Amino acid sequence: MSELPQRQTDIGPPHYSKFLHPVIAKNYGKWLYHEVLTPGTMVHVAESGDKIFTVRIASPRILSTDTIREHCEIAEKHCGGHLRFTSRNNVEFFVDAESKVAPLVKDLEAKGFLLGGIGPRISNIVHTQGWVHCHSAATDASGLVKAIMDELHEYFTTKELPNKVRLAVACCVNMCGAVHCSDIALVGVHKTPPRIDDVNVKNACEVPSTIASCPTSAISPNPATKSVKIKLEKCMYCGNCYSVCPAMPIADAVNDGVAIVVGGKVSTLRSNPTFSKLVVPWIPNNPPRWPQVTDAIKVILKAYIAGAKKHERVGEWIARIGWESFFKETGFEFKLQHIDDFTFARETFRMAATFKWT
Amino acid sequence: MSKKKYDSPLLDELEKGVFPSFVTEIKRAAAHSDMANDLIGHTELCYKERVTHWKHGGIVGVRGYGGGVIGRYSDVPDKFPGVAHFHTVRLNSPSGFYYNATVLKELCDLWDKYGSGLTNVHGSTGDLVFLGTRTEQLEPFFAETSSRGWDLGGSGSALRTPSCCVGKSRCEWANIDTMAITNDITQHYQDEMHRPAFPYKFKFKAAGCPVDCIASIARADMSIIGTWKGDIRINQAEVLNYSKTMDIKAEIIDMCPTGCMQFDGKALKIDNSNCNRCMHCIAKMTKALRPGTEQGATLLLGSKAPIVTGALMSWVIVPFIKMEPPYEEFYDLIDKIWEWWDENGKNRERIGELIERLSFPRFLKEVGLEPSPAMVKWPRRDPFFFWSEEDIQR
DSSP states (O other), rough: OOOOOOOOOSOOOOOGGGOHHHHHHHHHOEEEEEEEEETTTEEEEESSOOEEEEEOOOOOOEEHHHHHHHHHHHHHHTTTTTTOOTTTTTEEEEEGGGGGGGHHHHHHHTTOOOOOOOOOSOOOEOOGGGGGGGGGGGSSSSHHHHHHHHHHHHHTTTTOOOOOEEEEEEEEETTTTOOOGEEEEEEEEEEEOOOHHHHHHHOOOHHHHHHHTTTTTEEEEEETTEEEEGGGGOOOOOHHHHOTTTTTTOOOTTTTEEEEOOOOOOSSSSSSOOOOEEEEEEEEETTTTTTHHHHHHHHHHHHHHHHHTTTHHHHHHHHHHHHHHHHHHHHOOOOOOGSOOOOOOOGGGGOOSSOOOO | OOOOOOOOOOHHHTSSSSSSSHHHHHHHHHHHHHHHHHHHHHHHHHHTTHHHHHHHOOOOOOTTTTEEEEEEEEEEEOOOOOGGOOOOOEEEOOOEEEEHHHHHHHHEEEEEESSSSSSEESSSOEEEEEEOOOHHHHHHHHHHHHHTTBBBBOOSSSBOOOOEEOOOTTTOOOOOHEEEEEEEHHHHHHHHHHHHOOOOOBBBEEETTOOTTTOOHHSSSSSEEEESSOOOOOOOHHHHHHHHHHIIIIIITTTTTTOOEESSSSSSEOOOOOOOOOHHHHHHHHHTTTTOOOOOOOEEOOOBBBTOOOOOOEEEEEEOOOTTTTTTHHHHHHHHHHHHHHHHHHHTTOOOHHHHOHHHHHHHHHHHOOOOGGOSSOOOOSOOOOOGGGSSSS
């Protein structure tokens, strides 16, 4: 191997100012307004009168170096090499004149990139690693995202909705993607307790921290095996013990699946941020395209489009019509699993007789 | 290279359809990487058996660092030797996720040399994620990248890579310089990021306004959210222009959560003392309305995903702070919060959970923050409150 360069430590990331488009650098902090021009383009206008046009394309988030180089080539040809990525993993290109937008768009489309995601639409789905790269995944994330977006891509590229609909996928309840405040989110769930590998618990795990990891105190010492035991009726299949102790695997090919939660948001527009709430407790993993999951999402979206007023997010629409009406509109079965029995249960009970008949 | 070609009928199905495919990405990398090639076979097996085949991460990393690399091993290494080790390297992204082609291509070349050729741009926390390499490649990749000005991000019980929205770089709503703040925090706390010494992870996210494009309120232990005092700036001529194409009463006035706006067809009036700065009107009439000019941030603390005792959103601990360099007041507060967390937190207990366990009043008292009605939705309804010794007559 050739000689390696001298390593540096604790230098932090490169300063962002090295990467800013000159128009962005010049008008930093002096922007006046912006307008969405098309589902994939917008313009920001500065107090100076300068304009920066942003063109946005979809990304599967898992990117090969080959694809990143293609992004770079387009950025070099049209944008002076400048590009950025959004918090939802889209790619954004910048040009400083309206006349430069069309040639950029043409090249992006010629390469097969999908423009869109801006305005009252479905943007890219925030998601986690899934079976592609995670040990605790109860479902795949990238595959679910691909299957869903193939069905809903028109809401990325063209069609409008009452407001933005933010989708997210987390492949287990650890929720690296923090999907718990999304308009529609999927979360991989287990339905069975972890299996204890006594020999490896003894050899590889710290028993006290394994016991302490359980939120329902279902795990206790097992002196006979120098391992642990689980009170099965207390286990809620969160998998936290498996995160602490690898000798307690919880993955179950038949019983793992996907739950759907809806109605969350993070912005304060009109109403405060809200958590997403459970609407479908479990759908079996049915790769590669999870048809029952995509069908359920389409049911939710259809009801939202039919029922929401302009500017209402999914959660605001449901808050207005009532959750009992949501179940009626979507036809989802309301089950025992929908009623909270955990930390925040009591605040979810209806302490008034003012529900609607459904 | 001696490459085994895998049949992947299930994954191939995910190359069909309109949306960009992760399978296509893996296959592109597989054309020049044995690791990516074996990832196809490995992932196909996961799809076929409907279960993950990754083992728990082992402890791997680079010299002098306690994080930034996530160990990952296949549980079927004999079948797929290319992914026997498939570690992740997290590089700290620049604030705002801005790059140029030169540096990205350079990183791509390095990753093709030392890793699988696969990335996540970005990971959930905001790192530039390099997906899949062997233990012996970690030091060389770190030497090559760090010598070019890059550093590792956070992992484990440490400060995680702070991230932010575009802020003042390309948004007229930014009340704080999110990118400058994020970069400053990152540089200020390099040791806390690279050498895990916390009870558990700690995340900062900075949003320029309450629209919160970075989802800080849901995903950051400390959410720094830009806000303002005083009057929303109105351009009445632009309001009139909007009135030609928009039903201002239905879409703006009636949707204002505090009912603080009036429009008589000629001029828009806002009772700013009743505005809660939700951003709806500003976001819908971008040319007509702008946030006020006395700008700063609200600090909120505690959000996290459901593991273990339920999801939390951050809640207000400092109603208003200027957030200007050198951020002394901010860093003083962070140091106090971390000290309190370090003293009281259990292993794997996030700051939000600790406050829930020990109580919010105790947190405020012990880190020295004054209580404010801005911190609660309503005062307590039960009569079981504590007093201090100084409140009692003896």
